[in-house]
Amino acid sequence: GEQHFIDDDTLDLPEYMRQMRSFSGVPTSAAPSPERYRDGFLTAEKAFGITLSGNLSGSYASAMVGKNLAEEQGADVHVFDSKSASAGEILVAIKTRALIALGKTKEEIVASVEAFIKRMKTFFVLEDLENLIKNGRMSKIKGRIISALNIRPLLGSDGDGNIALYSIARGEKQSIEKMARTVAESEVQTEGQTAVITHCNNESFAMRLKKLLEERYSFAEVLVVPTKGLSSMYANEKGVILAF
The missing domain is CATH 3.40.50.10440 (Dihydroxyacetone kinase; domain 1)
Known part of the structure; x- marks a missing residue:
């Protein structure tokens, strides 16, 4: 039968992810009333x-x-x-x-x-695009091509809250490098500012990205935070999101 999860402090995230992985249908979300x-x-x-x-x-x-x-x-x-x-x-x-x-x-x-x-700039790297495609957040054609080529897309907000494809990478090392480079390419002032990295069961990627940001830029703080329910559904396993 259907399983319902409320995205609050009581959410058992490992169980939620396990249920989602084993579900053959389309995971869906609903906004709070x-x-x-x-x-x-x-x-x-x-x-x-x-x-x-x-x-x-x-x-x-x-x-x-x-x-x-x-x-x-x-x-x-x-x-x-x-x-x-x-x-x-x-x-x-x-x-x-x-x-x-x-x-x-x-x-x-x-x-x-x-x-x-x-x-504000938002970029993210996803290993699994399936939930984005299933829920219509990304076109099936674009998603299938990316998946077939076995590449990791660097996606981000287009400035108006829609998802845009910015770049592609092969492998984790190149993904981290390209994500770190978005700060310089965005030409934003980093001195005294905060950057936030969220991740879905991918702390090693997040910490390596944090290290690069601290080495290259002047952020006052780079925070690393695990995703919760809704973000984990769309970021899926190993997804990483950066905002600055």
């Missing part, structure tokens, strides 16, 4: 929500309905569309928290974070 977002927003005097790219998921639309429901009960809420996923969402949360800690007004925070989202 507007009511769940509403209830979350009502736990704070002022709340900020950060969602997966609205072009990849219904999460942003659901969160906006939840925001309206919460505001009907007097809440003060703003929802950010990260136009990214996983590592990108974490990076937006870090930026938002830092501005809150500085005592910035809601208007200042919104303006600053929205500008940050526009210049």
Whole structure:
């Protein structure tokens, strides 16, 4: 029968991955309901929500309905569309928290974070594209060609929250090198900034990438974080995501 998993702190990730590997059908995801977002927003005097790219998921639309429901009960809420996923969402949360800690007004925070989202870069390397293809996040033709050639695609956000193919690599070493090189190619300022790497059961890749970033650039911090449920579903086994 069907198995349902809730992506929260109670999720047994190894069991979730085992079930997904053994499933012959199409794994699907569903955004939290507007009511769940509403209830979350009502736990704070002022709340900020950060969602997966609205072009990849219904999460942003659901969160906006939840925001309206919460505001009907007097809440003060703003929802950010990260136009990214996983590592990108974490990076937006870090930026938002830092501005809150500085005592910035809601208007200042919104303006600053929205500008940050526009210049934020997200790249990822996947070993298994099957779930992206099955769920329509990548065209079947593009995915099948990549899989048939036995190459690792370097994918990323096109700046508007859609997935674009940037480069291809053969083998892990070249994948790590090309991923690290995206920082220089993006011509972003790294001094004092944070980079986030998320991975699905691929800590060795993530740590080697972290080492290259620290050697080549001036990031104040490079965080490595394991993926949780939804990100693990699309990144699949060994997927690695970088945001800066």
